[in-house]
Amino acid sequence: MSDQEDIQRRFEELEAGRALGDLDAQEILEWEELAKNPLCKPDLSLEFAASALEAESLVQGAPSLPEGLMNRLREDMATFASPEPVGRTIARPVSWRKWLSAPQTAWAVAAAFAILLAVNLLVQTPAPSPSEPVIAASTPEQSREILRKKAVDLFESDFGGIGEYRQMSGKVVWSDELQEGYLTLSRLPANDPTASQYQLWIVDPTRDEKPVDGGVFDIRPDRETTVIPIRNALAVNDPKAFVITLEQPGGVVVSKQQIVVASAAPL
């Protein structure tokens, strides 16, 4: 057996140990070292095989979760759930161009975006294939910090408030590779969810003209700063702008862009 085959075989055995959770400290270091070798390509196959053997037999007859835990899960759920009904048409405004030409949109954002769009048209780079972000955290704040540490392609950009929302400030962090991102928003007025809700749009000209729905969210009055996980309904390959609008409860299918709250254009 060649050295290369020995290396691959050893790596495969360590991969099995990783899937079974029985690697010792030395083996973890060995796995990390071998994983850098182009011959060794980790994937999910052994983890899936282990889970396939274990999980399905446990679905039937499994115990109910304690009520206290159910309540915690529901609280977490509320952070990620969209109020919109499942299965509706993906909500997207008519065109991202309208925002960029709208008088209330900051000139700086439009200029930055125009440059980026031109560059994008000249250099068509293939979108990186997304990988699954599996990161342990219990709050959006923690998730954002973990993303900051883990993402190798992370970008951050400041939000600029528009019109009566000029006093707001915020930041967006986003990773194309992980398809994960967060808004950190301050001094954005609290909304009454029964009357209106904020909605995020992601402008990605590599997809098409229409922005991608980034999710509906609320700002509560008791929080100075709110961290919102981005829930992009479609994969975003190369975002050129993030825009927040105020819409009817549940968000809209087609935004009239009557109230554009803020925008951010990553450079």
Added chain:
Amino acid sequence: MSDRVQDPFARGILQQVAQGGQQAMEDCIHKYGGMVWSIAERYTRDRSSTEDVVQETFMDLWKSAKRYDPAVASEATFVGMLARRRAIDFVRKESRRPQLEPLVPDDTLPHPDPMPSDSVRWEGEAAREALKLLSAETQQLFFLHFDEGFTHPEISEKTGLPLGTVKTRLRRGLIEVRDIMRRAERSQTSISSNP
């Protein structure tokens, strides 16, 4: 029985969860919460820690449901994989706790996530079929680990096999199960394309 066999054309819960459907999330907790609990409990053996692992698993699930592809794995396999990861990470962190020096440089073992490049659908029924082709001794070790929830040291004590032997046989057995599933898929594809 796998969800694929039960309802091959239904839009699964995870695809609805990926869209942020609150009712789907609630349904998902009801359908898979007990399974996640059982997996977590096997590793933590402590109620409070089990609750933490379950909570972390569902947080992971809300974030990663959009990665779920029903052609690649059954829902139970996908959710179970996330639960196993969280539980295994928990055990690793716990094992470090009494140490003065960290055993490994990072809290969390990296979890590379490239989907398998083959066309196997990872689900319980096929995995169990593959398991039947392993030696009786290895099947017994798998039974003790995956069905009875025994740890490797417990299996070693129960069977009288050295711990290293238990680890090696389980690892090689898992690789064998995966390879059998891949061969079965290739053979199935070949039959389909050459009727």
